[in-house]
Amino acid sequence: MARHILTSAVSVFVLHILTMDELxxxxxxxxxxxxxxxxxxxxxxxxxxxLNTGWLVLGPEYASLQVVSHPAILISSGIMYVFEFxxxxxxxxxxxxxxxxxxxxxxGAAFLGMAILGQSHPVAEILAALACGSVAxxxxxxxxxxxxxxxxxPEPVTNSVVSVAEDLLVVGGMAFVYHYPLxxxxxxxxxxxxxxxxxxxLFRLIRALFTFIFxxxxxxxxxKNQPLLDVEMSDSERDRIPxxxxxxxxxxxxxxxxxxxSSGGPSLHRGHLIAFAxxxxxxxxxxxxxxxxxxxWDQVRVQxxxxxxYHELEFSDASHKVHFRARLGKDQNLRVxxxxxxxxxxxIQTMPGSELVLA
Numbered sequence: 001m002a003r004h005i006l007t008s009a010v011s012v013f014v015l016h017i018l019t020m021d022e023l024x025x026x027x028x029x030x031x032x033x034x035x036x037x038x039x040x041x042x043x044x045x046x047x048x049x050x051l052n053t054g055w056l057v058l059g060p061e062y063a064s065l066q067v068v069s070h071p072a073i074l075i076s077s078g079i080m081y082v083f084e085f086x087x088x089x090x091x092x093x094x095x096x097x098x099x100x101x102x103x104x105x106x107x108g109a110a111f112l113g114m115a116i117l118g119q120s121h122p123v124a125e126i127l128a129a130l131a132c133g134s135v136a137x138x139x140x141x142x143x144x145x146x147x148x149x150x151x152x153x154p155e156p157v158t159n160s161v162v163s164v165a166e167d168l169l170v171v172g173g174m175a176f177v178y179h180y181p182l183x184x185x186x187x188x189x190x191x192x193x194x195x196x197x198x199x200x201x202l203f204r205l206i207r208a209l210f211t212f213i214f215x216x217x218x219x220x221x222x223x224k225n226q227p228l229l230d231v232e233m234s235d236s237e238r239d240r241i242p243x244x245x246x247x248x249x250x251x252x253x254x255x256x257x258x259x260x261x262s263s264g265g266p267s268l269h270r271g272h273l274i275a276f277a278x279x280x281x282x283x284x285x286x287x288x289x290x291x292x293x294x295x296x297w298d299q300v301r302v303q304x305x306x307x308x309x310y311h312e313l314e315f316s317d318a319s320h321k322v323h324f325r326a327r328l329g330k331d332q333n334l335r336v337x338x339x340x341x342x343x344x345x346x347x348i349q350t351m352p353g354s355e356l357v358l359a
Contacts, residue, residue, distance in 0.1 A: 026128055027185025029116040031177035033109035033132035034188050035170045037139030039088075040101070040108045041081040042167060046174045048074040064118030088163045091151045098144040102137075109136030135188055138195040145202050148209045152308050204268040208258050208327070212309040215329025233272055236288045241274075244292060249278035252342065255335050259285050259293075260312055260325025273313070273326040275342070283315065283343075285324050293324040304340060311336045 036043045049055070051069035067073070087097040113132030117125055143166065150158050177184040195202075233254060241251065252275040259269045271287030283302075284294035295315055305312040310329055313336075316322045328336055 024181050025117050026131070027188075028177055028181040029113035029128050029132050030135055030188040031173070031181065031184035032112055032116065033135045034139045034191065035173045035177070036109040036112060036132075037105050037136035038143050038166050039081075039084065039170050040105045040136075041077050041084050042170045043174065044068060044073065044077040044108070044112070045081050046171055048077060050174070050178075065116050067115065085167075088166075089160045091159045094147050094159065094163070095144070095151060098140070098147060102140065102144075105140045106133040106137040109133055135192060138192055138199075141199075141202065141206075142195060145206050145209075148206060152209065152212075201267065207270075208268045209309070211258070212327075212329050215331040216309050219330040219333060234288050237272060237286055240286065240292070244286070245276065249276045249280065251275075252277050253339070255326075255328060255332070255339060257285065257313075257326040257328045258310075259287065259290070260314075260327045273328075273339070285326055295323050302340075302343060304336070313339070 032043060032047075047065070047068045048070075051066065052074060084097065088094045110129040110133040113128040114125055117128045147159070147162065150162055173184075245251065254272045254274040257271065257273040259267060259271055269287045269290050271285055271290065273283070273285050275281075275283040281297040282294050283297060283300060284292055286292045295317065299317045301316045301318065301320070303314040303316070305314060307327075310327045311332065313326045313328070314322055315324050315326070
């Protein structure tokens, strides 16, 4: 109830200080900022070309945006877009490019927003700068996370297709924002709400992928990791182990691993894959803030899948229902081999292919 009252109060306040023309300008600024978060240089270049060719005819309310038509801005944005066009088509180079532009795109979007509003109400200018920078950051992070995920595929075709689709989205989006500013503003707000909802998962995805990328890089220069045991665990995880250890059980090993996607389980959370031996031998995944996942060894099936950037151990029961997955970086090759070897020694038989099944 309090949240709805606050939202209504903010809406009334914004509508009170903004005229309809200023609201239309703000919606235009938000739409342009969202596109700038995807590709800042192309957004500015399309604006400049449109103004210089007459494709975009600005009304009096957009007079301050006429500065974008200056030849210096046209040429510089065009040159930078050429660099981005090629960098954005090369796997991993595009991720480096996105990383370097994490601040550039939101700042550029904030300046564009202020230029679109021109000499408006001072509060409106501040709102425009903050809102446009935030919107551009959200679309930038969404793009960066998506491209990072696409780059985990070893073939480069998907990367180029996605890049071209993004360029077409910016060009088409500019036309849509120009003709339907209020609708585009509403769509941006809906997109921002969706981003806030999915942001935790997106950030976990980016963190996990960067971890796997660095692990893969380390694996190229040799692997000096100890296979198992004596693994650093967080204090909260260690505190929970005595509670999880039953009479006669002993901890076999613990390996740092991200939780893979699973039905009803955590996804991309950092934690440890651990195994207990004893009267009720079991294997599971434990995280700092997540509910532990367990499977008794008399039911578990373990399948080892070699992914491009990581190893995935998939744990399912006798009915083939997957209970959880654990993902370990490529710098843990020896540790993964030791885990599989330990499981065999504890009674696991090797099946055809990469699947291991408990006897």
